[in-house]
Amino acid sequence: MQDVSIFWEEGGQACSAVWHSENGIAVHKKVVTADDTLTADDAYHLACEGTAILWKGDFQNARQLLQALVRRIDKPSKKSKRAGKRVDKSADTASKKTAKDIFNQHRLIQSQRARILGMLLIQCNQDHTISLRRAPDISLACAEAYGAVSHSYVVSLRELLGVVSAHEWRKNGLPILADENGEPVFVHPHYGVFSPVRGEYIELICNTPLPKALEAESTAFDIGVGTGVLSIILAMRDVQKIIATDQDDRALACAKENIALLNLGSQIEIVKANLFPSGKASLIVCNPPWVPARPSSTLEHAVYDPDSQMLKGFLAGVKDHLSPEGEAWLILSDLAEHLELRTRQELLSWIESAGLVVLGCIDTKPKHPKVFDDSDLLHFARAVEVTSLWRLQIHHK
Known part of the structure; x- marks a missing residue:
């Protein structure tokens, strides 16, 4: 585990935990807590502006929220659709892009996508359990990925789901x-x-x-x-x-x-x-x-x-x-x-x-x-x- 702390305020009290990111994402400076009352649109706006969301509601609702964020990222906006109608005018510009340019654009898009989806956070206990309603037992999956830890830690839900998926790969082969x-x-x-x-x-x-x-x-x-x-x-x-x-x-x-x-x-x-x-x-x-x-x-x-x-x-x-x-x-x-x-x-x-x-x-x-x-x-x-x-x-x- 990284020996770096993430800080937030909850119920008027200052709180902290160890920050963990396998993708090397720096600890978030702006963190708010949220529960099932947070709408997907509001969550998307917070994530886009660089505010991380530490989830305190139902775990399964957090998963649904993450999927809602995916849909908002992957769905073309009205602005991009209008731009698409003008594609003929920009065809000459697009044709000048090299294969390397397109590859770099792809990596930038993937990086931005990962940054936004990584803004939804979950706090795990020292024994790798999660103290949220309807949270599954992922302690074995986290122990396999992270090893033993001595403190509570915060991780992105997206990474956590990747850990669970990897555990299934490891179990089933x-x-x-x-x-x-x-x-x-x-x-x-x-x-x-x-x-x-x-x-x-x-x-x-x-x-x-x-x-x-x-x-x-x-x-x-x-x-x-x-x-x-x-x-x-x-x-x-x-x-x-x-x-x-x-x-x-x-x-x-x-x-x-x-x-x-x-x-x-x-x-x-x-x-x-x-x-x-x-x-x-x-x-x-x-x-x-x-x-x-x-x-x-x-x-x-x-x-x-x-x-x-x-x-x-x-x-x-x-x-x-x-x-x-x-x-x-x-x-x-x-x-x-x-x-x-x-x-x-x-x-x-x-x-x-x-x-x-x-x-x-x-x-x-x-x-x-x-x-x-x-x-x-x-x-x-x-x-x-x-x-x-x-x-x-x-x-x-």
Whole structure:
């Protein structure tokens, strides 16, 4: 928990609690208390002007209020509708926007949306319970996400619902493939650990022929283990020894739990490291963040890689950790290329500078819902996105 307090007045008394935000939102300076008498319109106006609302009414009504705020944010105003009728006049201006401009606009819209929706706050007790009418028991979900705390704390309702959702993912699991008997194999994502919901890259790891070097030395490295999904697939493909690394403690704990649940501990070792463990391997796999942009919070580190630092670090280190005839598998989307954030030539130059050659590139098309959502501002890029498994090897002169 952050050791920062949030202050408000209630019944003429000054009150405070610890402020918590996984998204790194600074503590709110203007806070009012509100209950079921607050209208959605008034709540929206307060949030837009930067006043946070600490909820004291019925918990389920707070959830409904949050949904009402979502509708007000996402519903075009009369002013924007009138502007839409004049779209022909502004078409020339819009056409001058680059793909990068549109991406930055998308991030700004998402940031503003998150700021407004994050203004509705809930106070949790030291044992992670909530003292509101019809409040569910979320103590286990919060304990999993936040750990033990020693003080009451205030958190946004939006984040709290995300914690509850993550708990359900962790409890129920996510099917990633079928075992030899046709039974589904599950991973259980933890809060703050990227969920492998993009099944196309899992299929690439499942179906790409393993390098022959594994026959002589059956050792693989998984760089950036996350939930452990890639290590689990390699283990089920009979790779005998897999060393998986990550720097994030949540990811390390998550991977260890998933590996233990599947009884794969004898094949997979988890190591806390920046990119590579010591030694060499016949196969090195890495699925780095795909978009070279700055994350706005720790929760976005699995999506955004500032200046492609992890990607470039991985490529630069392969030569020192790959056996002479082994392969490095890089899982990467070309979304960044369509958003003009990275060029294909830049990627190829980094591969060449790292002393590597491309043995092949296996492509697949994403199937997630946003590919087909033409209302999405980034649809132009998502509609043509390709996810690839790059087979790399050390260049032998």
